[in-house]
Amino acid sequence: xxxxLAHLNPSQAQAVTLPDEHALILAGAGxxxxxxxxxxxxxxxxxxxxxxxxxxAVTFTxxxxxxxxxxxxxxxxxxxxxxxxxxxxxxxNRLLRAHHRDAGLAAxxxxxxxxxxxxxxxxxxxxxxxxxxxxxxxxxxYFINTHKEAGLRPHAIEAHDDYTRRRVELYQEYEAQCQRxxxxxxxxxxxxxxxxxxxxxxxxxxxxxxxxxILVDEFQDxxxxxxxxxxxxxxxGGEGGAALFCVGDDDQSIYRFRGAxxxxxxxxxxxxxxxHLIRLEQNYRxxxxxxxxxxxxxxxxxxxxxxxxxxxxxxxxxIRVFEALSDGxxxxxxxxEIETLVRxxxxxxxxxxxxxxxxxxxxxxxxxxSSGIPYRVHGGLRFFERQEIKHALAYLRLIANADDDTAFMxxxxxxxxxxGARSQELLLDAARAGGASLYAAIAALSGRSAVALAPFHRLxxxxxxxxxxxxxxxxxxxxxxxSGLRTHYQTEKEGQDRLENxxxxxxxxxxxxxxxxxxxxxxxxxxxxxxxxLNHASLEAGDHQAGAxxxxxxxxxxxxxxxxxxxxxxxxxxEEELFPHGNSLAESxxxEEERRLMYVAVTRARKRLYLxxxxxxxxxxxxxxxxxSRFLDEIPQSLVKFLARGTQRSAxxxxxxxxxxxxxxxxxxxxxxxxxxxxxxxxNVRHPRFGYGxxxxxxxxxGDAKAQINFGDAGVKWLLLSAAKLETx
DNA sequence: TAATCGTTGGTTTTT
DNA sequence: CCAACGATTA
Numbered sequence: 160x161x162x163x164l165a166h167l168n169p170s171q172a173q174a175v176t177l178p179d180e181h182a183l184i185l186a187g188a189g190x191x192x193x194x195x196x197x198x199x200x201x202x203x204x205x206x207x208x209x210x211x212x213x214x215x216a217v218t219f220t221x222x223x224x225x226x227x228x229x230x231x232x233x234x235x236x237x238x239x240x241x242x243x244x245x246x247x248x249x250x251x252n253r254l255l256r257a258h259h260r261d262a263g264l265a266a267x268x269x270x271x272x273x274x275x276x277x278x279x280x281x282x283x284x285x286x287x288x289x290x291x292x293x294x295x296x297x298x299x300x301y302f303i304n305t306h307k308e309a310g311l312r313p314h315a316i317e318a319h320d321d322y323t324r325r326r327v328e329l330y331q332e333y334e335a336q337c338q339r340x341x342x343x344x345x346x347x348x349x350x351x352x353x354x355x356x357x358x359x360x361x362x363x364x365x366x367x368x369x370x371x372x373i374l375v376d377e378f379q380d381x382x383x384x385x386x387x388x389x390x391x392x393x394x395x396g397g398e399g400g401a402a403l404f405c406v407g408d409d410d411q412s413i414y415r416f417r418g419a420x421x422x423x424x425x426x427x428x429x430x431x432x433x434x435h436l437i438r439l440e441q442n443y444r445x446x447x448x449x450x451x452x453x454x455x456x457x458x459x460x461x462x463x464x465x466x467x468x469x470x471x472x473x474x475x476x477x478i479r480v481f482e483a484l485s486d487g488x489x490x491x492x493x494x495x496e497i498e499t500l501v502r503x504x505x506x507x508x509x510x511x512x513x514x515x516x517x518x519x520x521x522x523x524x525x526x527x528x529s530s531g532i533p534y535r536v537h538g539g540l541r542f543f544e545r546q547e548i549k550h551a552l553a554y555l556r557l558i559a560n561a562d563d564d565t566a567f568m569x570x571x572x573x574x575x576x577x578x579g580a581r582s583q584e585l586l587l588d589a590a591r592a593g594g595a596s597l598y599a600a601i602a603a604l605s606g607r608s609a610v611a612l613a614p615f616h617r618l619x620x621x622x623x624x625x626x627x628x629x630x631x632x633x634x635x636x637x638x639x640x641x642s643g644l645r646t647h648y649q650t651e652k653e654g655q656d657r658l659e660n661x662x663x664x665x666x667x668x669x670x671x672x673x674x675x676x677x678x679x680x681x682x683x684x685x686x687x688x689x690x691x692x693l694n695h696a697s698l699e700a701g702d703h704q705a706g707a708x709x710x711x712x713x714x715x716x717x718x719x720x721x722x723x724x725x726x727x728x729x730x731x732x733x734e735e736e737l738f739p740h741g742n743s744l745a746e747s748x749x750x751e752e753e754r755r756l757m758y759v760a761v762t763r764a765r766k767r768l769y770l771x772x773x774x775x776x777x778x779x780x781x782x783x784x785x786x787x788s789r790f791l792d793e794i795p796q797s798l799v800k801f802l803a804r805g806t807q808r809s810a811x812x813x814x815x816x817x818x819x820x821x822x823x824x825x826x827x828x829x830x831x832x833x834x835x836x837x838x839x840x841x842x843n844v845r846h847p848r849f850g851y852g853x854x855x856x857x858x859x860x861x862g863d864a865k866a867q868i869n870f871g872d873a874g875v876k877w878l879l880l881s882a883a884k885l886e887t888x
Numbered sequence: 889t890a891a892t893c894g895t896t897g898g899t900t901t902t903t
Numbered sequence: 904c905c906a907a908c909g910a911t912t913a
Binding site: 219220221246248249270272345348349380413414416515572575579698699700716719722737738740741742778779 | 889890897898899900901902
C-alpha cells in the first residue's frame with residue numbers, strides 16, 4: 160500500500176489519504192489531479208475502508224471515465240469491478256434504466272442528442288402551427304434546457320409575460336411529445352434521475368447507503384442540477400451519508416456559457432462544512448516562465464479561491480511574442496516557425512495550434528496545407544453525428560422503439576421511396592388526431608398516402624422480425640443492406656467515405672457487444688443489446704477519429720485543449736474583440752471567463768509558448784483593424800521575447816526566402832497613402848490621453864487629414880492628425 | 889423529388 | 904466571406 164504513495168508529493172499524499180470526510184481539492188493545471196483521484200480510490204480499496212461497490216466516481220467525458228477506470232484497475236488488480244465510474248449522463252442513464260418504471264419511462268427509452276432534440280422541437284412547432292419566426296427553435300431549445308438544468312419543470316416556471324407563458328406551454332408540449340415517443344434529451348436524463356431519487360425514498364436510500372465515497376472530477380464544471388444530484392446521493396447533512404471528494408480548479412472554469420457554475424465550489428465548501436481543502440500547486444508540466452505568465456494573467460481575476468503554481472524545473476525559455484501584419488501573415492509566420500522546429504527534431508504531434516474560435520483554423524490550415532505539413536483538426540463533426548451514421552441509427556432506433564418519431568421522420572423517405580411532403584403532412588395530422596406515434600398512425604391513413612407509406616411500414620416490421628435473433632453486428636449489417644442505405648451511398652458519387660463510415664459502424668457494434676456487460680434489466684428483452692448500443696451511441700459521440708496515428712500538428716480551440724498538454728504551443732489571434740471575444744465583454748463576468756480561457760491556453764505548454772496577434776484580420780468578409788489583446792499586456796515583460804519580423808531563424812524553405820515573411824500591402828492600406836507622418840490604416844498608435852489605439856479609417860489629406868482611431872476602452876475617436884500628438888507603435 | 893436560389897448568421901460546446 | 908438552411912422552382 161505504501162508504494163501507492165511513493166510517487167506523490169506531500170499535498171497529493173495528504174489528499175489521497177484523507178479520512179472519510181468531505182474534501183475539496185483545488186488542483187491547479189498539471190498538478191497531478193487525475194493521479195490523486197485514481198490513487199485515492201485505489202488507496203480506499205487497499206486500506207479496506209470501502210468495497211469497490213461503495214465507490215462512485217463522476218467525470219464529464221467518457222474518455223476521462225475510461226482512463227480513470229483503466230488506471231485504477233492497474234492499481235487494484237481486478238478489484239475495480241463493482242465500482243461505478245462514469246459521466247453524469249451515463250450514470251443517470253444507468254439509474255433510469257434500472258428503475259425505469261419508477262421514473263415513468265419505457266424500458267427501452269432512447270436518448271436524443273442535441274440535433275435530435277432540435278428536430279423534435281421543429282416538428283412540434285410545425286404540428287402546433289407555431290410561427291417559428293416568433294419562436295425560433297434554437298431559442299426554445301435553450302429555454303427548455305436551461306430550465307431543466309435549473310431543475311424547473313414547466314409548472315414551476317414563473318412567467319410574467321405572454322411570450323414566456325407561451326414558451327412554457329411549448330416546453331410542456333415538448334415534454335408530452337418526448338414522453339409519448341419514449342425519448343429523453345440530455346438534460347432530461349439528469350432531471351428525471353434527480354426527481355427519481357428525490358421522490359422515491361426506497362431507491363434513494365438504497366443508493367445513499369450503497370455509495371460510501373463519491374468522487375467528482377472537474378467539479379468546477381458542474382451545473383446547478385448536477386450539484387443537486389450529488390447532494391442527494393451523498394445524503395447531504397444526514398447521518399451516514401457518503402464522503403464527497405471533489406476535485407477541481409476554479410481558474411479553469413470555462414463552461415459557464417453552458418450552465419457550469421463555479422459557485423458550486425464555494426457552496427460545497429460551505430454546505431458540507433468541508434474541513435479538508437487541499438491545494439495542489441506544484442506543477443509537473445511546464446517550465447517556470449510559462450507558469451509565471453499564467454499566474455500573472457490569472458491574478459487579474461477577482462473572487463478566486465486562490466492558488467499559485469510553481470515548479471521545480473528551471474525557468475526555461477522566454478515566451479515568444481510576434482505581432483503579425485495580418486491573419487495571413489500570422490499563419491505564414493506560425494507555419495514557418497513550425498518548419499524550423501520540425502527540422503530541429505520536434506515531433507509534429509508535440510506541437511499544438513490553439514485558437515479562440517474555430518473560424519481561425521481556416522488560415523492556419525491553408526498555410527499548413529500548402530507547406531505540406533500533416534495536421535489534424537480536432538472538433539467538428541463526430542462519428543455518431545455524421546449524416547449516414549444518424550440515418551443508420553434511426554433505422555436501428557425504429558427497430559428498438561417504433562414510436563420514436565424523430566427517428567421515423569429522419570428515414571421515412573431516406574433513401575427516397577416516394578413519400579413526399581404531402582404524405583408526411585397527412586401522417587403527422589393523423590398521428591396528432593389519434594394521439595399516436597407516426598408509425599402507429601400509418602394504419603389510420605387511407606388513399607394515396609396509405610399506399611405510399613405501406614411499404615415503409617412493412618420494411619420496419621420485417622426488420623424487427625428478421626433481426627430479433629441476430630447478434631448485434633449482424634443486425635446492424637442486415638439493416639444497412641435491407642434499408643437500402645448501402646445501395647444509396649454506393650450509387651452516390653461522393654459516397655465512398657460514407658460507406659466506410661457505415662462499415663465502421665458495424666465494427667463499433669462488434670466492439671460494443673464484446674465489451675458491453677449488458678445491464679440485467681435488459682436481459683432477454685428482444686433487442687436489449689441493441690437498445691444499449693443506441694444509448695452508447697447517443698452518450699458517446701465517438702472521440703476515436705480515424706487518422707489519429709499520423710504524426711501531425713494538432714489544431715483545436717482552447718476549449719478542446721483543456722486537459723491536454725504539448726511541448727510547443729502556438730496561441731494565435733491575441734486581439735481585443737477576438738480574445739477576449741467581443742460578445743463576452745458585454746456580459747458580466749465575461750472578461751474573467753475569457754481570462755481563465757487564456758490561463759488554460761498558456762498552461763497547455765510544456766516547454767515553449769508562442770503568442771501572436773495580427774494588426775488586421777478578415778472576419779465575416781470584413782477587414783478588422785485590431786488592438787493587441789489586453790492579455791498580452793498582462794504578462795510581465797521580463798518573461799517575454801518579442802520576435803521582430805526577420806529575426807526568426809531564416810528558413811530556406813520559407814515561402815519567399817529568408818525573413819521575407821511580410822506580404823505586399825493590402826489594397827485597403829494602399830488606398831490610405833497620403834496620411835502624414837507615415838501613418839496608415841491599421842497602424843498602431845499611442846495618444847497621450849487615450850492610450851494605445853489603432854487607426855481604422857481616414858479622410859482628408861495634408862493639413863486637414865483626420866483619422867478615426869479605435870482606442871479600445873477609451874472608445875473610437877476622430878482626431879485631426881495635425882493636432883493630435885500621436886506616436887506610432 | 890431534386891436542384892437551385894436566397895437569406896441568415898457566424899464564440900466556446902465534455903453530455 | 905462562406906456555410907447551412909429554408910423556400911422556391913424545374
